[in-house]
Every structure is written in C-alpha cells, then in structure tokens.
Amino acid sequence: MKNVEDAPESPALGSSLYALFVREMRTGRRIGGGTSLGVVFFLILVTLSAFAVGPDLALLGKIAPAILWISGLLATLLGLDRLFQADHEDGSLDLLLTSGTPLELIVLVKCLAHWILTGLPLAAAAPFFGLMLDLPTNQIWSVTLSLVAGTPALTLIGAIGAALTVSLRRGGLLFAVLILPLCVPVLIFGVAAAGAGADSMVPFATPFLILCALTLIAIAGAPFAAAFALRQTST
C-alpha cells in the first residue's frame, strides 16, 4: 500500500483504468444477456438476408461475405449509441470527467470492453453463420479473420458518434446516419478481405493489411475525436 502511494501517477492510472474495464464488463454482461443478444441479432440479420435472396445457393455463397459483413456492421453498432449515454444519464460521466484520468484513455477502455462483449462474439459466430449461407470453406477463415481485424475499427468510429449524440434522448437514428457513412472504408476492405479466396483476383493479404491499418488508425485517432466531442457536448 505504501509503495502504491509513493510511486508516481502510472500505477494509479493503471488501476483506475482496470477498475473501469471491470465495471464496463460487469454492466455489459448484466444488461439483458449482453453478449448473446448481439449474436442473436447477427443471426437474425443473416437469416433475413438468406430469405430475401431466395434459394439460389450459388448466388448466396457468392454474396455471403458481404451479407456477413453488413450484418456484423449493424450488430456492432447496435447499442453502441448507449456507450456514453448511459453514463451521461446517471451522472457517472461527470464523475469520469472529474476523475483526473485522461478522457482519451477512458474512451479507449470503454471501446475495448464493448468490442470484447460485441465484436469478438460476432467474429466467433461468423464461421457457423457462414455455413448457413453456403460460404465456400476456403473463405470461412478469411471472413472470421477480417471480422476480428475490422470490428474494432467499427466500435471506435461508433464511439465518435456516441460521443456526439451523448445528450440526445433519441439519438439512435442520428447516430446511425452520422456513423454508417464513416464505416464505408472498413466495409469495403473488410468484404474484400473476406471474399479473397482461391478464385479471386487479389490475394488475401492486400485488403487484410489495409483493414488492419484502418483499425490502427481508428485506435490512434478515434479516442481523441470522441473525447473532444464528449468535452464539448457534456458542458
């Protein structure tokens, strides 16, 4: 205990961020099923697409990467508008703002918890839903890998929208209108990586590396944008 008090800021910063992470995981898991609900929503979107396209297996297999990615995108953004809104309503955002912990790191930790509870389960479920869509077997892993690499970018871009709409009661639609266009680059390279198989023109690595780069850019930039928006909108 004495050592912690004597040490400079960093251990306290680490422990406060860890406490925030634990809180986010706990609240996320306790809200109505949390993880499983996102996966069920993903399943419903995939199933609806299959019904809409019809029983043409060849066509379905061909567009399966796109269906999985659009469904994954929508399922990731589901509930993301509440990322800061819940904290804003119950007053804990004021507390986070006065905590002395950099807001950018708070945003990053909240996004990490959201991704673990939403993005990661989606990527884990994607191979099974891919089978439902007659996805070629050699593309199952490329779809899963592209979702693992791409969904963090979606969460982080969504955090900017969540911060901008934090004080709006019914900000869900505005959130989607703001954020979905910004997700286009991730979607393009995500589907390109997911669809890269034996018969495609480009190798898997080319779009996949660009997708990874987009995620890294989002990790580096989005926390600053979201924190700036939070400071503006909450005051």
Place this chain on the structure above:
Amino acid sequence: MIDESAISAARAACGLIIMRLSASQLTVERGGRTVFSNLSFELDAGGSLTVVGPNGAGKSTLLRALAGLLPLAGGTISRTPLSGGTLAEQAHYIGHVDALKGLLTVAENLVFLAAMLDAGHGGMPVETALAELGLSHAANLPVIYLSAGQKRRAALAKLLVVKRPVWLLDEPSTALDAASQARIAEIMAAHLAQGGMIVAATHAKLGLPGQELRLGAFA
C-alpha cells in the same frame, strides 16, 4: 464514529489541503442566457458556503461551474496552494443524479469509484464508509433495488471512500430521513473540522456554520 486520526494521517501524507478558494466575478451562460454574473466569494480551509435561492436561480449551475463541468463566460476561480491537479480533481461533485450504476451492487460501485477517483490519496475502506452511513446491509444489493434515500446515501459514501478537500454538494439531503440527515450533518462537520471546504446548494437546512450565498435576488 469517523476514525479521524486515520483520516488526518492520510491527508497529511498527501498534503491535500486547500488553504483558500476564491472565486471572483464569475459569470456563466447557458444556451445564450446569463444564469448569473459577477458572483464572488472566498472560502478558507474549514469554511463552508451554503448556496440558497429559488428554483432556476443558478445554484446547480454554480456547482457545476466550480466542478469544471461548465465553462465560465467570465471571472476566475483560484486556490492556494495551486498543486495537486485541477480543482475538479480535488473536488467531489455530487449532483442531482447519484452517479451509481444500477446493475452493480453498492459495494461494487464504491470499489469502482475508489479506484477511479483515488490516485492513492487514502480514504476509508468501502465497508467502513457504508457502515458510517448505515448501509452495511445493502452492500451486496444491486443499486436499482435501493430506495431513493438509500441511493443518496450510497452516493454520499463516496465522500468518505475517496478523500478530496472540496465538496460540491447539490441538494445532499434529498430523500434522506431525519436520522440520515443528522448523520450527513455530522460527516460534513467532521470534514470542515479537518480543514475541508463545502459548497452546498440546498433548500433544506443543512446546519452548515459558514457563509450563505443568496442567488436570484439580483437576477
């Protein structure tokens, strides 16, 4: 009773005492409307300021501005000594809402607050703080199951769990029963006795000994 020796030892260890807090010519605007202007006050260590006034006079706005949650349109807030981060990081702000997560238990909420707000400045263990406020039996209940008064007491427990020299309290006694109000008054008196400062906005009688600031009379 509060273990005062432990608290003062922790305070002395980190030197977290503000000697003087002064606000001069404060002006705050919200949505293009001036809520109050040219408001000044000074507080010394151990001093308290009770902010009174009719609804909409700007009591909560003043507290939020002091907590750094609203920008000042004019005026300055200064303090001596100028160390230990911003005023917001040395102040507890308790607003209208209780800032507790409904799905977490009372103890989980306070453990989180202690880790989030406390940069190693000391404070009471969570169990002791809950016992001080008569909430020990509810420690492991999710906050959504608590009554309004119990929630308020859980929110006030953070004052004890994390030591900060300035308390900015917005209607701290809302929904509290008579016994709890007396308990809060004791806790506030103990805080002042240790050289803390309290700025409280209220309609009720809090029994704070210090100055009174009446808002809205000239607005």
